[in-house]
Amino acid sequence: MNAAVIVFPGSNRERDVAFALELVSGRKPALVWHADTQLPPGTDLVVLPGGFSYGDYLRCGAIAARAAIMEAVRAHAARGGLVLGICNGFQILCEAGLLPGVLMRNKDRRFACKVAHLKVERTDTPFTRAYAPGQVIAIPCAHGEGNYIADRKTLEKIEGNGLVAFRYCSAAGEVGPAFNHNGSTNSIAGIFSPKLNVLGMMPHPENHVDARLGPTDGRGLFAGLVDALVKAA
Amino acid sequence: MTHATTPPEPAITPALIAEHGLKPDEYQRILDLIGREPTFTELGIFSAMWNEHCSYKSSRIHLRKLPTEAPWVIQGPGENAGVIDIGDGDAVVFKMESHNHPSYIEPYQGATTGVGGILRDVFTMGARPIACLNFLRYGHPDHPKTRPVLAGSVAGIGGYGNSFGVPTIAGGVGFHTRYDGNCLINAMAVGLAKTDGIFYAAAAGVGLPIVYLGSKTGRDGMGGATMASAEFGEGSEEKRPTVQVGDPFAEKLLLEACLEIMAKDCVVAIQDMGAAGLTCSAVEMGAKGNLGVELDLDKVPCRETGMTAYEMMLSESQERMLMVLKPEKEAEAEAIFRKWGLDFAVVGHTTDTLRFVVKRHGKVMADLPIKELGDEAPLYDRPWIKPAPWPVLEASAIPAPMSNADALVKLLATPDLCSKRWVWEQYDYMILGNTVQRPGGDAGVVRIAPDQTKALAMTTDVTPRYCEADPFEGGKQAVAEAWRNLTATGAKPLAVTDNLNFGNPERPEIMGQFVFCLKGIAEACRALDFPIVSGNVSLYNETNGRGILPTPTIGGVGVIDDYSKAAGVAFRAEGEAIFLVGETTGWLGQSAYLRDIVGREAGAPPPVDLAAERRNGDFVRSLITEGGVTAVHDLSDGGLAIALAEMAMASGIGAAIDTLPDGPAHAVLFGEDQARYLVTVAAADAAAFTSRAAAAGVPALRLGTTGGDRLTLPGERPILIGDLKTAHESWLPTYMAGPA
Numbered sequence: 001m002n003a004a005v006i007v008f009p010g011s012n013r014e015r016d017v018a019f020a021l022e023l024v025s026g027r028k029p030a031l032v033w034h035a036d037t038q039l040p041p042g043t044d045l046v047v048l049p050g051g052f053s054y055g056d057y058l059r060c061g062a063i064a065a066r067a068a069i070m071e072a073v074r075a076h077a078a079r080g081g082l083v084l085g086i087c088n089g090f091q092i093l094c095e096a097g098l099l100p101g102v103l104m105r106n107k108d109r110r111f112a113c114k115v116a117h118l119k120v121e122r123t124d125t126p127f128t129r130a131y132a133p134g135q136v137i138a139i140p141c142a143h144g145e146g147n148y149i150a151d152r153k154t155l156e157k158i159e160g161n162g163l164v165a166f167r168y169c170s171a172a173g174e175v176g177p178a179f180n181h182n183g184s185t186n187s188i189a190g191i192f193s194p195k196l197n198v199l200g201m202m203p204h205p206e207n208h209v210d211a212r213l214g215p216t217d218g219r220g221l222f223a224g225l226v227d228a229l230v231k232a233a
Numbered sequence: 234m235t236h237a238t239t240p241p242e243p244a245i246t247p248a249l250i251a252e253h254g255l256k257p258d259e260y261q262r263i264l265d266l267i268g269r270e271p272t273f274t275e276l277g278i279f280s281a282m283w284n285e286h287c288s289y290k291s292s293r294i295h296l297r298k299l300p301t302e303a304p305w306v307i308q309g310p311g312e313n314a315g316v317i318d319i320g321d322g323d324a325v326v327f328k329m330e331s332h333n334h335p336s337y338i339e340p341y342q343g344a345t346t347g348v349g350g351i352l353r354d355v356f357t358m359g360a361r362p363i364a365c366l367n368f369l370r371y372g373h374p375d376h377p378k379t380r381p382v383l384a385g386s387v388a389g390i391g392g393y394g395n396s397f398g399v400p401t402i403a404g405g406v407g408f409h410t411r412y413d414g415n416c417l418i419n420a421m422a423v424g425l426a427k428t429d430g431i432f433y434a435a436a437a438g439v440g441l442p443i444v445y446l447g448s449k450t451g452r453d454g455m456g457g458a459t460m461a462s463a464e465f466g467e468g469s470e471e472k473r474p475t476v477q478v479g480d481p482f483a484e485k486l487l488l489e490a491c492l493e494i495m496a497k498d499c500v501v502a503i504q505d506m507g508a509a510g511l512t513c514s515a516v517e518m519g520a521k522g523n524l525g526v527e528l529d530l531d532k533v534p535c536r537e538t539g540m541t542a543y544e545m546m547l548s549e550s551q552e553r554m555l556m557v558l559k560p561e562k563e564a565e566a567e568a569i570f571r572k573w574g575l576d577f578a579v580v581g582h583t584t585d586t587l588r589f590v591v592k593r594h595g596k597v598m599a600d601l602p603i604k605e606l607g608d609e610a611p612l613y614d615r616p617w618i619k620p621a622p623w624p625v626l627e628a629s630a631i632p633a634p635m636s637n638a639d640a641l642v643k644l645l646a647t648p649d650l651c652s653k654r655w656v657w658e659q660y661d662y663m664i665l666g667n668t669v670q671r672p673g674g675d676a677g678v679v680r681i682a683p684d685q686t687k688a689l690a691m692t693t694d695v696t697p698r699y700c701e702a703d704p705f706e707g708g709k710q711a712v713a714e715a716w717r718n719l720t721a722t723g724a725k726p727l728a729v730t731d732n733l734n735f736g737n738p739e740r741p742e743i744m745g746q747f748v749f750c751l752k753g754i755a756e757a758c759r760a761l762d763f764p765i766v767s768g769n770v771s772l773y774n775e776t777n778g779r780g781i782l783p784t785p786t787i788g789g790v791g792v793i794d795d796y797s798k799a800a801g802v803a804f805r806a807e808g809e810a811i812f813l814v815g816e817t818t819g820w821l822g823q824s825a826y827l828r829d830i831v832g833r834e835a836g837a838p839p840p841v842d843l844a845a846e847r848r849n850g851d852f853v854r855s856l857i858t859e860g861g862v863t864a865v866h867d868l869s870d871g872g873l874a875i876a877l878a879e880m881a882m883a884s885g886i887g888a889a890i891d892t893l894p895d896g897p898a899h900a901v902l903f904g905e906d907q908a909r910y911l912v913t914v915a916a917a918d919a920a921a922f923t924s925r926a927a928a929a930g931v932p933a934l935r936l937g938t939t940g941g942d943r944l945t946l947p948g949e950r951p952i953l954i955g956d957l958k959t960a961h962e963s964w965l966p967t968y969m970a971g972p973a
Contacts, residue, residue: 009485009486009574010396010486012396012398012485012664013398013664015665015666016664016665019666020666050664051396051398052395052396052481052482054482055480055483056396056482057482110388110658110659111388111391111392111395111659111661112658112659113395113657113659113660113661142395142661142663142664204663206666207663207664210666210683212669212680212797213666213667213668213669213680
């Protein structure tokens with residue numbers, strides 16, 4: 001797996017996701033500077049990490065979506081290349097038009113760091129193939145603006161085409177307002193692009209990969225990607 | 234284009250001198266020192282250097298009595314932060330600092346800049362920050378400012394740390410009416426460096442360029458350090474313009490840029506611009522290096538036009554640094570700063586004159602002796618009176634007003650003992666991917682790197698009501714509790730940073746609290762081999778003549794060689810033996826029970842037997858290291874019953890208690906005797922544990938067994954863990970949902 005992690009000024013989970021990628025795949029990802037215009041040759045997975053790109057003083061991800069490197073990321077996605085946006089990365093993907101919708105302030109308007117339970121909605125994708133259908137995974141969240149909103153038509157498309165990747169739920173897999181900590185529409189925690197090669201998600205699978213620190217439910221996402229890329233090669 | 238000129242400076246008048254917080258005798262000292270009337274800019278410089286916040290003029294003579302040395306101490310107090318050696322070429326850099334006054338006036342920005350300032354202190358020394366902690370005290374929950382100040386300051390602490398990208402892993406939150414007009418926001422940062430990669434403030438070499446880095450200078454924070462050195466009264470909110478605005482994004486860039494140029498060996502000396510900004514940083518670099526400094530203010534990157542020398546010297550704009558670079562590396566360093574989009578400007582040079590010279594528009598605005606600015610700051614041995622400790626209360630004189638089960642549930646839902654989840658969930662405690670123990674335990678634990686077994690444990694502690702009732706024992710207890718919290722994770726406690734928050738030192742009874750708290754701290758640090766390597770003093774924490782509770786916050790750091798063996802507070806399994814380690818007398822004086830159940834704030838606080846602390850703690854730590862115990866919790870506020878409930882709630886496993894220490898049940902359940910721990914061991918190991926404890930001379934009493942879904946105290950109704958949790962988790966969110 002040749003992964004490239006894009007580093008914007010203000011990215012701050014690039015090391016976390018680079019660690020997870022190396023732990024699971026055995027290969028260090030490239031760290032690519034936002035001002036670069038090209039991805040390293042042979043890149044097969046682009047990761048937009050969490051953080052506060054450019055301080056997020058404007059709408060989250062709005063400036064990063066216009067960074068020089070994003071042209072190359074768009075071209076990579078258009079070719080069917082895999083793109084994973086986590087937290088601020090998800091916000092950037094929405095601002096860049098690679099995914100629909102927008103992430104608003106959490107419903108209680110507070111930043112929240114907590115472990116959320118996510119229901120895996122489908123497993124026939126490169127990102128989720130290591131999980132079982134309907135599996136509930138525990139993944140940490142750390143965001144102030146993770147409240148997913150889209151207009152009705154867009155939502156119909158997302159839901160109608162099965163493009164929801166994860167939904168917030170209870171430990172038992174029950175979906176409902178009580179378990180939807182940030183108020184996202186339809187409890188959406190992550191969505192796919194129509195071709196299933198772009199995933200944006202608010203929770204941080206990269207922080208639940210190391211058994212020495214706690215649960216490892218995030219490993220499956222990276223293991224699935226490794227598996228998908230090995231099979232594709 | 235008109236030629237820039239310097240507007241005439243105002244004349245020095247007694248009123249102007251007073252506005253600068255300088256007393257008449259202090260002004261006379263300036264006249265004697267420089268032999269002439271100071272310019273307006275010079276007056277500003279003196280006020281910045283000689284206020285309490287920067288000069289420690291009331292506290293210095295007492296701080297000298299603190300133990301600051303140990304074989305593992307690389308740098309003690311006097312630099313931006315303390316540095317200790319944790320072996321294998323790694324060093325830990327840490328410090329704590331208060332931002333009390335600004336946070337009360339403007340809670341969000343006051344707290345963010347407190348966090349930003351302490352992070353800068355740590356990475357200025359070459360360390361990458363790996364964790365933040367805090368210690369927060371607010372007024373009575375019914376006071377109208379408590380809710381908004383809490384909400385704003387917590388959001389600010391999170392807002393800065395989360396964006397900067399450092400986990401905030403531990404802290405303390407409490408309430409008392411004595412903080413009504415004066416909250417405490419103490420922020421601590423911990424960083425990791427290489428022992429051969431520590432950077433200092435002292436400049437070396439004449440004629441070297443002094444470089445300004447980071448954000449631009451504006452008029453924000455003007456006179457902030459002077460404000461922090463005065464009491465609050467009516468109209469303090471008008472001081473809002475003296476609070477700075479934090480920019481964690483700029484600081485994150487500054488961190489990355491600084492660490493990059495440090496790694497490339499470009500830096501001779503570095504000093505962050507904190508309180509009193511450019512003045513303090515430039516003077517320290519010169520004075521510590523026995524050099525003069527000449528600054529050309531026309532070169533300083535400014536955010537606003539028309540700033541005067543006075544304004545630039547006193548600005549407290551954030552996210553700025555001053556460096557002396559190796560001349561041959563200047564271009565390389567500048568390229569790195571430009572890459573990160575930061576300002577970079579040569580604003581002066583070092584000289585051999587030992588003068589601090591400031592020029593604006595070609596005119597000398599200040600020319601002062603650089604060493605005397607710091608060294609000749611006033612030093613006061615302020616009068617103090619010995620505090621009279623409150624009388625000892627006998628437990629037998631305090632009847633229990635309700636059943637112990639009811640008291641436990643009630644205590645869990647009090648402002649001080651309730652869950653602080655509402656607070657710590659606003660802090661990113663996971664970022665960097667090294668958090669071993671998340672908030673809610675005795676101490677935060679982070680490993681130093683994924684490929685190492687070593688981890689650091691960290692905690693912040695003090696029990697202000699103990700310090701109020703007996704400053705000496707309270708000072709000892711703050712240190713002992715920090716040491717105990719680290720020990721309870723299995724860490725070897727190594728060193729301390731302190732944040733000494735007190736009222737007006739010009740009042741002898743406040744000065745007495747300060748002197749005796751410090752005596753207690755010093756005695757405990759000596760007895761526990763726990764030296765103080767950095768710290769901060771915050772005085773004048775009073776409003777309308779009423780001081781805060783004396784609050785000398787202790788930040789402790791310890792090392793765990795193998796974090797896979799670290800202990801946590803959660804019961805590990807059912808059917809395990811629960812032991813109480815340490816002596817229990819049932820000490821109810823100054824206990825949470827006495828205050829919140831009986832309704833009395835009375836009595837002497839529990840005395841601290843430092844030999845027992847050491848013996849009991851060393852015993853518990855050695856068992857953790859050997860894997861001989863399964864869960865460990867220190868006993869503190871609320872005593873044995875609260876600790877049992879916390880272990881049960883953390884695990885979801887209940888406990889049946891059948892044995893208690895001798896004495897009235899409410900006193901032994903809720904008394905706050907020191908030097909105690911609760912531990913669990915596998916049932917099969919219980920006999921061996923008892924004999925190990927006896928051999929070590931450590932009291933250990935088997936209380937009962939873990940298991941089931943409820944906590945049962947002797948002779949009391951069993952309490953479902955779910956009911957304990959509901960009581961524990963409800964108070965703070967309900968309170969915060971109240972009217973703003």
